[in-house]
Amino acid sequence: MFLIFPIGYSVWLSFHEWNGYTPSWGPFIGLANYTALFGDDVFWKATVNSLVFIAVRTPLEVGLGFVLALLLNRRLPARSLLRTLFFVPVVMSLIVVTIIFQRIYELNTGLLNTLLREIGLGALAHPWLGDAATALPAVIAVSVWKNVGFSLVILLAGLQSLPRDVVEAGRVDGANVWQLTTRVITPLMRPILLLAGLLSVISGLKVFDLIFIMTRGGPTYSTEVLGTMLYRQAFELNEMGTASAIAVILLLLVLGTARLQTLLFRERGDAAAG
């Protein structure tokens, strides 16, 4: 009920023209909202940005998370305290994170530029979020910073559930830590790495708060993604039909990714059975 209704309603609205003010939706216009979107440069910019956002963020997040998880998987003092602390950015609210990083990226007295000047790289100092060339990387960096802990925790749980005897056998066979990691542990971890990656892709597709608060999609659409474009279309430009069309496209992308996940897992199941 909570699911089917909004999905159906959004699909319905995406075939209509509506400014949101009149009590009921406007005339049926078929696929016109979609064709208008496909002819809209901003839509393509937002789509490409969403894809870049994911393509850069997910490998970094899962890669760094995996390295940290491997390190944390050793017998170390205060291991569970470390895990707890690494997860803190994940529970922090995005409004908190974005305001801190806005301050860090600020032009004149921000922490990053101050640091750069300190170490003699003052030439690099510039408004990280205000420059169309660096805004998207700057936003991605924040996103990676916030979410590494999530990948780390999932991957660490995966590492701890690996069959101990296989790893032990590798060690007995004389494999060093590097060989053990690349030849034994990583292949065993493949499904969990994939899972962490897909979870990250899905949450990357949905991204809204982070970008909306930090840059509102600017400057000049350099950080516009599907999530922020949808919001602007609906509540700033009052194009409910167009916004619904974006919502439907977003839903299809997310479901497509989730579907990919089940397919990949089924393939693994078959391989294990055969």
Place this chain on the structure above:
Amino acid sequence: MIAASPMAAGRAARASWKLGAGSLVALAVLLAALFVSIAPGLYMLSMSFMDNPQLFAGRVVAWPLHPDNYPRAWVASNIGGLYWNSIVVSTVSMIVTLGLSALAGYGLGRIRFAGRGAIYTLVLLGLTIPLQIALIPLFINLRSLGLLNTRLALIGPYTGFGLAFGTYIMKGFFEGLPRELEEAARLDGASEFGIFSRVMLPLTRPALATVAIFLFLQNWNEFLFALTFITEGRMRTLPTGIYALLSSEFYGNYPILAASLVLFSVPVLVLYFLFQQQFIEGLTAGALKQ
């Protein structure tokens, strides 16, 4: 296994000695990464004790301290009111979701009925779909019901969207409980609801804790719905209330902003540190079981 244990122990001892240097390196790398991961939070804390001259001088450590940012932030952002709204909205939705997902999880996990698979597929779907798909339909419905700018505008959607996660975790937990318990209770003449409420439910306390803490934090931090459905200052929750500060006279007044952010984050962090075991286990169980 037991027979091999002396050998294994010897190996483990040698291994741990061999890891000595490696562990130090690992620890060093981890601590460096940890610094990166918590430094921004510490910077926020430090900023909240600065005055503007310190801030604009690019200082990292606040000295002398200006604790008066806190009372000023409290008044400036009407944080008391925001706190109250956030507490009411997050708690009420969490409790309603908890009750409904315990029932739904019990039904899906322990009772065989037609269409169970289809319903469970819908639950899994609910875990994945983006909130955005419901944004406009909910906005329109809430507006036509005259519920925009009321607490219900958030409690309803938060409850609905929390259900998928709650049901998912509860179902998994109920399924894992031994069947003998249920049969024994049935022999003793307990009704289905009696079995649920007096035998099964008390056993699911860890799962209930996981769901409760997860939902509470999620509701506490939620931004998109809060931004769209609440446009009047009076009913705002903390995230959007603080967001509104950004476009107020306090724009750029980072010490005051930082103090508000600290006040906002304290309950989250306290809850997280108290319940981190349940929280992390709930998340990883959810992710790894698929």
